[in-house]
Amino acid sequence: MSCADRIVWLRRDLRLHDHPALTAGGPDARVVVVREPAANGFQRALVDAALDEVRAHRTVEVFDGDPREVIPGLNPAKVWVSADFTPSGLARDRAVSDALGPGVMEAAGSAYAVDPGILRTGQGGHYKVFTPFHRAWCDYGADDPVGGLPGEDGLPVTRAWRDWCGFLRERLDGYAENRDIPAIDGTSRISGWLAVGALHPRSLLATLAVADAPEDDKEAFARELAFREFYADFLHHRPETAHSDVNPRFAGFRWNESGSEFDLWARGRTGFPIVDAGMRQLAATGWMHNRVRMLVASFLTKDLHLPWQAGAEHFRRHLVDFDVASNQHSWQWCAGTGTDASPYFRVFNPMTQGKKFDPDARYITRWVPELRGVPAGDIHAIRNLPSEYPVPIVDHAEERRDALARYEEIKGVSRDFKVRHGR
Ligand SMILES: Cc1cc2nc3c(=O)[nH]c(=O)nc-3n(C[C@H](O)[C@H](O)[C@H](O)COP(=O)(O)OP(=O)(O)OC[C@H]3O[C@@H](n4cnc5c(N)ncnc54)[C@H](O)[C@@H]3O)c2cc1C
Numbered sequence: 001m002s003c004a005d006r007i008v009w010l011r012r013d014l015r016l017h018d019h020p021a022l023t024a025g026g027p028d029a030r031v032v033v034v035r036e037p038a039a040n041g042f043q044r045a046l047v048d049a050a051l052d053e054v055r056a057h058r059t060v061e062v063f064d065g066d067p068r069e070v071i072p073g074l075n076p077a078k079v080w081v082s083a084d085f086t087p088s089g090l091a092r093d094r095a096v097s098d099a100l101g102p103g104v105m106e107a108a109g110s111a112y113a114v115d116p117g118i119l120r121t122g123q124g125g126h127y128k129v130f131t132p133f134h135r136a137w138c139d140y141g142a143d144d145p146v147g148g149l150p151g152e153d154g155l156p157v158t159r160a161w162r163d164w165c166g167f168l169r170e171r172l173d174g175y176a177e178n179r180d181i182p183a184i185d186g187t188s189r190i191s192g193w194l195a196v197g198a199l200h201p202r203s204l205l206a207t208l209a210v211a212d213a214p215e216d217d218k219e220a221f222a223r224e225l226a227f228r229e230f231y232a233d234f235l236h237h238r239p240e241t242a243h244s245d246v247n248p249r250f251a252g253f254r255w256n257e258s259g260s261e262f263d264l265w266a267r268g269r270t271g272f273p274i275v276d277a278g279m280r281q282l283a284a285t286g287w288m289h290n291r292v293r294m295l296v297a298s299f300l301t302k303d304l305h306l307p308w309q310a311g312a313e314h315f316r317r318h319l320v321d322f323d324v325a326s327n328q329h330s331w332q333w334c335a336g337t338g339t340d341a342s343p344y345f346r347v348f349n350p351m352t353q354g355k356k357f358d359p360d361a362r363y364i365t366r367w368v369p370e371l372r373g374v375p376a377g378d379i380h381a382i383r384n385l386p387s388e389y390p391v392p393i394v395d396h397a398e399e400r401r402d403a404l405a406r407y408e409e410i411k412g413v414s415r416d417f418k419v420r421h422g423r
Pocket of ligand 1: 179228291326
């Protein structure tokens, strides 16, 4: 087999370190990228940045077109890839592999520390609840990084790696507490790099283990990585849940039709300051703090009674870190339809949540300039706000009651179902 026959096809694994597929292909393999549509402009810019760094150190042939035609058209004898477990990635890879013929395409590694599908419950099923998954994930453990980390063995130190090391140095200490406060730059902000594969959780866990920080903070961080892997594992077993409710009880739920209220939510013009701040942060930067993602998702599904799929699609079109498993399942969690879901009847109050997690309204006023200079107490109580700021588009207390009433309708259906079927 000549070098030209051996290909490493890079997708969302745009890095040179800790890369089983590149290691399997060896230093002489052709490295190939087929440009596929990115979820949005923010993610496309990150793909380009990560790809440029790979190209600065290794020749990469970049093709446009459909990988189902481009890869077989190169007539390779062998193609190594990082396994892609997303439903669309699996379908693409199956088609490419069929076109190449048996044994040509081989997966080495994936975007996860523990590949989806590996962990099983005692009964042999897949995990449906995070806590036992997390326990099993910790027990299973992650392998050591493959082929070295940036800065070792001549491997370049990339922007993504510098961001990660900056977090380890400056913000890991205190992460467990600070991660919930949107006004503090307390999280790692590496989700975009993970989404394009410029970082790998295995390398993160290896460096996290030896970092000089309190164990609580390290454990809290690893737990968040486990959430990412839990959602990927769940989606692997239940691919239809990228679009449909995990909890079948919601099949008959009475959602509203999307209309002008959706647009006001998307534009950060709901009149609820913390919701508007989050949506404006998303529009401006492609990123939103996790706590605020939860609040805006709760608002869309429980105050506006709009289906989680509409919000998830909006996030897909804007998030720099869009990841189908984390996004769809986080939305389902917030809507109450998903794995381990926050119960439907737990409805976040945007005023009290704002007061609790952004007490001096620093986060809110960073993104909602009309409210600068207004006392935090007034912002959280939504009173005496300047006329250029919108009045609330709904009455939260009323919508909460409505949400609970709608939930009662399907609860009743489910109780009837149980009675009729003798369960
Ligand atoms: C409605 C909603 C939609 C979301 N959509 C996405 C998405 O498309 N892509 C995405 O990566 N995350 C998503 N998240 C999860 C979370 O908000 C982001 O991962 C996190 O805010 C990224 O910032 P960070 O890297 O600073 O996180 P950190 O707090 O530093 O966490 C480190 C890493 O752990 C993972 N992580 C953290 N929290 C979660 C979580 N709740 N679920 C799954 N993984 C997590 C991410 O990979 C993150 O980069 C969503 C959350 C909600 C509530």
